[in-house]
Amino acid sequence: MSFIRQTAPVLPTPAAGTFRQVVESFVLLAVAVLLFRGFAAEGFMISTGSMAPTLLGYHRRVVCPDCGFEFARGASEEASDTEAIARDKYDIGFEEPSDIRCPNCSLTAIPFSTLPRTEGDQLLVHKHAYEFRDPRRWEVIVFRNPAEPREAYVKRVAGLPGEQIEIRGGEVFANGVLCRKPLDVQRAIKVPFARFVNRTSGADTDVQSGWQTAESRSRWSISGKNPAFDGLAGPTQIETEWLTYRHWIRAGGRHSSSVPLARWPVKLSFPEGEYSSIQFAEGRLACVGVLSDLERRTWLARCDDPEFQLAINQLFEQSHLAPLVDESGYNSVDEIGEHTVDEFFTSFTLHQVSGQGRIEIRLRDSTNMFAAVLDFGSRECRLLRNDDPIPVRQCTWKPDLPTDQIQVDFSLFDNQATLAINGAPALEPFPYEAEGEPLPVRMPLQLGAANLSFQVTNLTLARDVYYVSKAEKDAPPVQLGPDEFFVLGDNSPVSVDSRVWAEPAVPRRALIGKPLVVHLPSNSRRLQWNGQNHDVRVPDFSRARVVR
Template identity: 30%
Template sequence: MPLSPPAPPSVGGSDTPAVPSAPIAITLAPAASAFPDPTPAVGGENHAVKTDRNDQGGPYPVSSTRGFIEFGVALLLTIILIKGFAAEAYIVPTGSMAPTLLGFHEEVVCPDCGAVFAVGLGDSNQPVSPLCLNCGRRDFPNDLEHRRAQLRGGDRLLVHKFLFNLREPRRWEVAVFDCPDDPGQAYVKRIVGLPGETVQLHNGDVFINGAIARKSLEEQRGMRLIVYDHDHPPPDIQEFPRFLARRGTEGHPAPSGWEMAGPRIMHRPRPVWDDQPDWLFYRHRDPRRGVLGPIRDEIPYNGWEGGGEHRIHDVGLVADLQVGSDVKAVMIRLRRAGDTFLATLAVDGVTPPRLTRNGQPIEIVPGPGLLRSERSARAAGRTTQRLEASLFDQRVLIAVDGQLLFEPFDYDDPQGERRGSSAPIAFGVLGGDLVVDHLRIVRDIHYTDHLAGTPKLARAVDQPVRLGPDEFFMLGDNSPVSNDSRFWSRHPFVPRSALVGKPFLVHLPSRLVPLKVLGDATYWIPDPREIRYIR
């Protein structure tokens, strides 16, 4: 039986206001056209690189039975909440919050590496030219069928309407609000500046009251973007290896034990040499330029036409490890400009982690996390351990299975750029057998100083801006194309009274499917695999 609540308003985010979305319904309803919402999904004003979708882009694999159970539960929750007036439904038409929230888009499967990513729709409701950031493929077929692509609707959100009446809004959380610069139109962005603070953007980072604004592990998970996913090895990986194995020094190299086995990376012991660290250095291949080079602010949702202008310094990795009992330590090297951090993680369960900065030891406070050998991990009920390491916002953070190995190390005296290796991240092992699965290189959001395709220059760049006692500074995750507090001319800051609530669930995602039901027609049908919580 179809649900028939009042038609929810659309969430905007571009210069073009969005229109009310269609009522929610369980039964199939034919679409008036391929794009039922007349507001175009700007090739950028809300995306998809992979946020919680598996760290950003493609959804986690979900069985059909589990998917339909989750769909039913989410739909029942929708009914209860809407009937109780605790939540309100909105639809996202554009891509300014990509990859966290997706507007109308096409889901593309790269024919070369198999990576799945979303591409926004341009001004004529046609997808922009895809660019696979994972392998650099850009010459995709023009038609959807040969592109192995599916058209998908904009994310439908459930918004907790009264949350901000119960507690204060928090930095980095997503909010829906009535845009003061576009009266009567609801927007969705991320809260960055809080009442009474000064806000300034510098080199892609946010500074609050003169100090860099940092993120917790959970906040990083909700915002980090995938740069490279080794689950989908590029076909040119032999010609342009993404990882360079090295043991010893350049002048005195020693045999490496690293082996590539498709998406899996393995290390085998070399007993004569196992007293020396065996390193894997990540080498980034610029997908736009086709050469090895620095990581840039590319976002798949924007396609070939947008992004890639700014060099990225804030990087990290995520991987699943199986650590052999003969491994003495795992090592992580993180580099940002002139600073190099080296973390040594013993696996004996006794030795605390060590951290150095530019060769000098740093005093750190051990945390609850522990990297274990495979035997010890199995005893604890695990076969693999999830390692997360990052250097975001001048903060070194390393965790295993969600537990910090040491309290995050923050520094406020960054060193200038130095000559030498440009590899931003490296992974090493001291000792024997190690298996690395699902390895991803990730980056932080880089907030840009201008709006792509326009002469608009951002405020809060040359000098800080101060917020009033009840004002908030809002930014979109897809920074190159997001129209937000940086660019709103009349009322750049959002008053507390304009806050609508916090979106917490993408509840009724859909895809466009041609079905011979009631004649030849195109239908938007629910896709329960895409239901997800919003961080």
């Protein structure tokens, strides 16, 4: 009789087991992704810039060599192939015309074509999102072009079934009512144009900081990387001290500026012709665009009349303060509209707040000024309109704000004042109507403080999308059927959408689904190998995000 002894099983070595587990995990993950994509989701890649900056098509990442502001600039897929061949074969770079302008400091002639090209955002789209409900207003959707079903588009829903949609003054109206964006959509759709940067004018007086303090001995410190305020040192502070953003551009512009001048100097030749930088008529000295420092010094050298010299210096200053327009770093200068904008969004983070004073954030549109006051003495938050001391909104902080770090978002989008603290609404949004004659906005933001000490980081300004009607005048209203949607691209100047299609409505049957996330993000990096330049894709998980 033979006996068989049961022995302990032979276990694989730890290294072999770990390797096998990793391989099996990847295989199972791949199978799960394939099943998920086959039945519940589908991947799409953005190729155009019609939804920028929310979703990016082929683009290049630009870092301004002067102020360090980083922004995406649209790039064509076709041109990049030619550029790559030329770089690799002939070791040269294409220098495009200087149509790249930094939104933050207005520097032009930024090298562009030599930067690596990055592919567009890749979307994971939930294909069954709209089987049991319709898309909501301001949701991003993917749908098939009704005229060419093989083409898939991604746009934002602006009009719902049965509504009459009209674009007027850059806004969307449904059945005559202004459509206002919720805070999460505002954050996704805003177009940044300014960030606090410490800079000095130097020898070139055309280049000046947009951030200024009014007082010569201000308690604001703006000489470092980030602004700081110390209202606790020295005597008790009574008046609020302000840090102001003024939209200073160094050159160009299409705006008009004028200053008073009683008479033209007798001994000075009168400016004539279209090539003259200034014009004089009816007691006003005027120019279009920026009056450069070179032109200013030229006119000052030609005439020593005190009144004329004062007017020239005033015109120099005023012409550099340009109205805000629907400009985007993603588009070329030729694609910049001439529409003035007045709906702004500011965000920043407060650090190490101490004291019992207050912080006041003032935002202006073309007819109103709103102030959000954070009072650390009374632990109150107040929203004031214009010069009225009675708040239109008010609340007590519950729970008390942590003073080590406070994130603040304040906006005036769609004629509505919205304030958020640490990501959550602090007050009920306040809708309002425009009052008085609209004026171009050149100084949209002031940040004031009294009897506090704190630091500020990530101080930025952005604007709302200005929806261009794509017609010489505001386009007539569009009546939607019971199964139709009106869609718009976030990059309004260049987007092809319901504003221009012969059949503007998107039928419900054309819907593909709802984009969930930007996944598998990557950026291009340039490497040299065997004497040649090669653009390679490397993961960039900072671009992975939920689509809002």
